[in-house]
Amino acid sequence: MDLNKLRTFCSIAEKGNFSAVAEDLFMSQSAVSQQIQALERRYGVVLFDRGSKGATLTEPGRILYNKARKILDIEDEINQEFDDLRGLKGGELHVGASTTVGNFLMPFYLGEFKKRYPEVKVSMMVENTRIIEEQLLAGLFPLAVVEHETQNSSLVKEPIERDRLVLFVSPEHRWADRESVTREELMEEPFITRELGSGTREVMEEKLKESGVDKLNVTMELGNSAAITTAxxxxxxxxxxxxxxxHAQLESNMLQQVPIEGVRLEREFYLVTVADRYSSPASLKFREMLVSGDATSPLPDVR
Known part of the structure; x- marks a missing residue:
């Protein structure tokens, strides 16, 4: 169906004059007449009564006008919504985040995005890194931010912010007043860790192993950071x-940070997307904001 012909037809129905419509559309009157004749041939009906007072709709013409007007209104709505998407005056942003990022960084990132584009609806899924990567590949969202460098060749990774992992203890722990502990002491102490699949756990184990800490005395595995800090x-x-x-517990002395001799545990947070997959205007703007460094967390990272 040629929407241009329908638009010409509706204009004539509303103005009642072929020559006026031809002038509005910068077309010759014969070209306008040819478009109407093409519609009449297509449907096998006469659409207008042409008289000295102008063009009036026939009964088939009124039927076509009512349907065509709805079609053109829908077309206009589609164009408007696409314009809104391009200008981010609407649309949605769906993102994924691994646990630490989702709880402590993404609220700042998404808050900054909403300040810039208040009419975009935002939603976020938070799981450990392994699950987030699986959901990203399955198409549940177009991008995610995770705390461990992915090894999946189907994913494109871009570093966006640095982070530091620290050893911490209870204020009553015998290490609380120590300037540092050795790697050997760390390997013997009861240790509480995140679950398998956690990006934090993977980075921690990888960095500790590089520093000579081959094995920890893991006595508890817990599925989120809040449970670990409480324990x-x-x-x-x-x-x-x-x-x-x-950070908050260290500042309030509810926990104590203790350096490990000769060990500094640093990592990057990564924005990950699926190679060659469509990205919405909102997700493109969100990626641009993160990669450019325009939005960062006010919380400390590598002190």
């Missing part, structure tokens, strides 16, 4: 998490 504060063991996660 450490209760004296059930020591742990290593992002400094962003324990």
């Amino acid at each position: 450490v504060a209760a004296g059930l063991g020591v742990s290593i998490l992002s400094r962003r996660v324990v």
Whole structure:
């Protein structure tokens, strides 16, 4: 169906004059007449009564006008919504985030995005890194931010912000007043860690192994950072998490940070997308904001 012919037809129906429509459309009157004749041939009906007072719709013409007007209104709505998407006056942003990023960084990132584009609806899924990568590949969202460098060749990764992992203990722990502990001491102490699939756990184990810490004395595995900080504060063991996660507890002396001799645990947070997959205007703008460094967390990272 030729929408241009329908638009010409509706204009004549509304103005009642072929020559006026031809002038509005910068067309010759014969070209306008040819478009109407083409519609009449297509449907096998006469659409207008042409008289000295202008053009009036026949009964078939009124039927076509009512349907054509709806079609053209829908077309106009589609164009308007696409214009809104391009200008981010509407649309949606769906993102994924691994646990630490989702709880401690993404609220700042998404808050900044909403300040810039308040009419875009935002939603976020938070899981551990392994699950987020699986969901990203399955198409549940177009991009994600994770805390471990992906090894999946189907994913494109871009570093966006640095982070530091720190060892922390209860204020009553015998290490609380120590200037540092050795790697050997760390390997013997009851240790509380995140679950398998956690990006924090993978980075921690990888960096510790590079520093000569081959094995930890893991006595508890917990599925989120809040449970770990509570367990450490209760004296059930020591742990290593992002400094962003324990910042408030360290500042209030509910937990104590203890350096590990000769070990500095740093990492990057990564924006990940699927190679060659369509990205919405909102997700493109969000990516641009993160990669450019325009939005960063006010929480400390690598002090």
